[in-house]
Amino acid sequence: MDVKLSEIITVTSLVKKYDNKFLALNGxxxxxxxxxxxxxxxxxxxxxxxxxxxxxxxxxITSGKIEVNGFDVIKDYRKTREIIGLVPQExxxxxxxxxxxxxxxxxxxxxxxxxxxxxxQLLIKLQLFDKKxxxxxxxxxxxxxxxxxxxxxSHNPSILFLDEPTVxxxxxNVKNFYKTVNELNKEGITIILxxxxxxxxxxxxxxxxxxxxxxxxVKVIDQEDED
Numbered sequence: 001m002d003v004k005l006s007e008i009i010t011v012t013s014l015v016k017k018y019d020n021k022f023l024a025l026n027g028x029x030x031x032x033x034x035x036x037x038x039x040x041x042x043x044x045x046x047x048x049x050x051x052x053x054x055x056x057x058x059x060x061i062t063s064g065k066i067e068v069n070g071f072d073v074i075k076d077y078r079k080t081r082e083i084i085g086l087v088p089q090e091x092x093x094x095x096x097x098x099x100x101x102x103x104x105x106x107x108x109x110x111x112x113x114x115x116x117x118x119x120x121q122l123l124i125k126l127q128l129f130d131k132k133x134x135x136x137x138x139x140x141x142x143x144x145x146x147x148x149x150x151x152x153x154s155h156n157p158s159i160l161f162l163d164e165p166t167v168x169x170x171x172x173n174v175k176n177f178y179k180t181v182n183e184l185n186k187e188g189i190t191i192i193l194x195x196x197x198x199x200x201x202x203x204x205x206x207x208x209x210x211x212x213x214x215x216x217x218v219k220v221i222d223q224e225d226e227d
């Protein structure tokens with residue numbers, strides 16, 4: 001008997017046109033099920049970052065509709081934002097702040113009460129616990145990336161977006177990064193990883209999707225098809 005998976009993200013006829021008339025997204029449709037881990041591929045300028053920015057409520061929608069766990073991203077902005085964690089491509093960290101204080105501050109931004117036990121467990125999971133009292137400036141590039149993930153997960157979201165997360169990360173740390181991503185997914189977090197590097201998009205993905213010219217998302221690889 002087939003088990004019907006519940007959709008956690010539904011994008012319907014999404015259009016995004018900027019003031020300069022550039023059409024970044026053109027009637028895009030996408031359904032992502034709860035618990036999936038997706039690799040979203042496409043060349044620079046294809047519309048990947050615009051897509052996640054609209055889902056996360058960071059960019060306005062020209063037309064169409066986006067629902068996150070059944071909530072409209074415009075009408076129910078606060079509810080949808082609490083469900084989502086976002087790790088942007090650029091590192092945006094407070095260089096002279098301690099790791100734990102930075103992560104704790106991100107949690108408070110969502111109106112969450114302090115939960116030292118949860119945050120300690122999160123830092124252990126991301127191999128940052130022994131660095132919790134270090135200032136961020138002293139960390140390596142790979143560790144700073146993990147701090148970004150910790151900040152994105154600080155408020156217990158059920159969806160995690162990762163935009164080009166391995167840029168500037170050496171090969172060994174890339175392997176460790178994907179190991180961490182797969183572990184987070186096994187714990188029930190739906191993960192959408194955005195990349196333009198097909199060679200890196202391997203692992204325990206539910207499937208790999210491709211976006212081109214903002215027009216369509218096409219399934220490229222489905223692991224069930226490989227069995």
